[in-house]
Amino acid sequence: MRQFCKSLFPVVGYAYCTIPTYPSCQIGFILCSKNPSTNFLEPVQQLMQKQVEQIQLKYYNSDVHRAPFILSEFARKALNDVC
Numbered sequence: 001m002r003q004f005c006k007s008l009f010p011v012v013g014y015a016y017c018t019i020p021t022y023p024s025c026q027i028g029f030i031l032c033s034k035n036p037s038t039n040f041l042e043p044v045q046q047l048m049q050k051q052v053e054q055i056q057l058k059y060y061n062s063d064v065h066r067a068p069f070i071l072s073e074f075a076r077k078a079l080n081d082v083c
């Protein structure tokens with residue numbers, strides 16, 4: 001699937017999240033962009049710590065945004081072997 005997406009889109013990324021009600025508690029996403037300058041790791045709008053506090057975010061920040069794209073070594077190897 002990832003290889004197919006790469007044939008259609010210049011930028012293809014993989015991310016995952018945990019969902020306690022989902023079997024195995026983890027689900028993965030393939031993200032695709034037609035814009036070659038897309039960087040899924042970086043939020044489109046960077047929030048400064050003052051903004052996070054001002055709007056009273058309790059969960060989201062730039063590091064949390066990046067986290068789903070950071071894969072463990074076994075997952076990275078599995079994706080590279082398959083794709």
